[in-house]
Amino acid sequence: AFQDDQVPKAVRVRSSGLEGQSAKIVLKQGDEKVAEEPITFSGGEQLVSVNFTPKKAGDFKLSASIDPVTDEVVKDNNSQTQPIRVVDAKIKVLLIEQSPRWEFKYIQALLMRDRRIKLKCVLMEGDPSIANYKDSPYLARVPTDKKELYEFDLIILGDVDPRNLSAGQLEAMNEFVSKLGGGMLMIAGKSYSPGAYRGTALEKLLPVELASDDRAAREASSEKPIRVELTPAGQRSMMMRLADTEADSTAIWSKLPPIYWDANVARAKPAAEVLLVDADPTRGSRFGKRPVLAIQQYGAGQVCYAGTDNTWRWRRNVGDKFHAALWGQIVQRLSLPHLLGESKRxxxxxxxxxxxxxxxxxxxxxxxxxxxxxxxxxxxxxxxxxxxxxxxxxxxxxxxxxxxxxxxxxxxxxxxxxxxxxxxxxxxxxxxxxxxxxDAQLELGDTAMNEPQLRQIATVSGGQFFREEDLFKLPDVIRRKTETVKSTLDVEVWSSPLCFITLIVVVTSEWLLRKAMQLK
CATH class of the missing domain: 2.60.40.1930 (Macroglobulin (MG2) domain)
Incomplete structure (x- = not known):
């Protein structure tokens, strides 16, 4: 988070049996209360956005809590805490573009609205005099002095003709990333990027290997919609997160509007982390699906490659909701290590x-x-x-x-x-x-009765489910029932008393008969 910048914090609340009751969500930065938001319980899970503006820079614990309400049974599960870092600085971004294509217009607009970012732009085919206006976001040219260039935290290079950049400027950009730990983002285009940068100092730092056929790399937009999909690395990357949870974010990505162009590249470099790919395997290569968004460490800094200039299409029906979130997170990921001076290795x-x-x-x-x-x-x-x-x-x-x-x-x-x-x-x-x-506190985490599961247990066991208010019906459904229980007793013949008695009778009868017949 940035000092003096409003931060929206999503708080997930789960309640049961409190429908219609109201309470307040209290947000604390350390021991200081920084915001509160009323909530009316509707039962089940609710997601409430609480906005606060941090006034101090540093590392803090951010906690959200709700005071116990009347008749609440469990009061030990009403708070949650997580760490937060607040910085007092602006991210300095240099955006370079050949001409004002749609992708440039939307990215420029959202970066200019972002209070955390100080943006400067260069349009190669624009009027240099626009840089002379007061508070103009434009520069007349790309900085030729290394010191001036190195004041930025991030360089965004669009579909720029490399012939408009000197070998010294390209080498300075390479050193900006590799030696000073700056960030770089290349956004592919149909005219130059990335294929035209073959053999330049920037080819080395790209996280993708360029296709051998430059014409194919700059192929025209397709009339067929192109779906993109997150890789496993993309699913767990916070830079690609469009919702609070990984599962929700992945679901959003699967429903984004399609794009209609992505640049053909040979493959991702071995050290690159591929986050987004073209879902169609036939558009890939023998190395796998076509990379659409990839990032890698290059020297002391990070480089990101965006293989499409169609992300503005993701604004359809939702405006900046996902488009701005994604680009804001990309900018932060690439620039904050340089801004904060964090370890790069x-x-x-x-x-x-x-x-x-x-x-x-x-x-x-x-x-x-x-x-x-x-x-x-x-x-x-x-x-x-x-x-x-x-x-x-x-x-x-x-x-x-x-x-x-x-x-x-x-x-x-x-x-x-x-x-x-x-x-x-x-x-x-x-x-x-x-x-x-x-502590897991599973019993305290969800205290609501799981009625569907209880009904299922009753059905499987041949019983019935009753709520507390329906217990008066219980005597009417109980019926007396007599059951006959069958049992079988297995007895060995030779151990039976009847067998013994029979043997005695036979022997005795024989003896008496012999005596009567005077037989020996």
Missing amino acids: IQLTADKRNYSLGEKVTIFARLFTEGYEPLAEANVRGFYAATTQPSATRQPVALKPLPDQPGMYRAEFTARDPGEYQFALERDEKITLPITIA
Whole structure:
């Protein structure tokens, strides 16, 4: 979050038996209340947006809570906390374009509206005099002085003819990323990008390999709609998140309007992370589906490739809702490391921020060597420790490399004790990832009666389901019933008393008969 900039925070509330009652959601930054929002319970799950404006920069705990309402049975599940970082700076973006195509117009408009961003634009085919107007967002030319260029955090290069840029400017952009840790985004176009940059200093930093046929790379728009789909990496990437949860975000992506053009490239480079692809496998290559959005670490900085200039089509029927969210997150991902001066060789992420006791914690680490090549070690050691206990014992964790993803490692462990933790690597303990582990409290998390499941249990067992207010009907449905129980007793013949008696009778009869007949 940015200081003095309004931040919308989505709070998910689940309630039962409180329909029609009202309460207030209170938002606190640390111990200071920063916002509150009324809520009227409707039963089930509700998503409430609470807006607040952070006034202080730094790392804080942001908590949302609701005071217990009248007759509430469980009062221990009315709050949730997560970490937040507030910065006091603006992201400086340089947007370079050949001519004002649709993609440029919409991206320029949303970046100019964003209070977190200080935007400067260069139109190669525009009138240089527009830069002379007061508060003009335009520059007359692309900076030729490295110092001037390096003041930016992010360079967005559109469908620009590379002949309009000198070899020195192209090399300066390369160094801006590789040595200074700046961000770069190339947005493909039908005239020049990315194919025309073959053999230039920018070809090296792109996360994709250029197609051998430049004509095919700049093929005309298709009349057939093109669907895009998230890769597994894209599904878990916060940069691509269009909703609060991964599942909801993936569902939104699957329903976005189609595009009608994407650039043909050979494949993604080995160190690149492909986030979005053309869903049609026939438009890909022998290496897989065609990359539409890919990102990679290049030296000290990050480079993103957008293989379509049709993202403005995703505004249909919803306006800026998803289009602005996506581009805002891309800009933040590429520029914030340079703005905040974070480490470029170690990037730690978790599959989510908060975990329940006993839940599996998954940590991803993207690691590079001192030369900014993907790390290729078989094992990497890490650990996590409680932040509230300075003398807490470190819990060692092993990270294993992910197949077919150079430099990418994963660690998994079970959250055994509640508290605030930090995860770090033994190779550099200064780079940490905060983790929160809380009691699962499954009974307190959802206290509503699961009526469908209870009815199913009653049906399967041959019984009936009654709510408390219907118990008076119970005597009428109970019927006395006598049942005959059949049982079988198996007895061995030779152990039967009847058999013994019969034997005695036979023997005795024989003896008496012999005596009577005077037989021996």
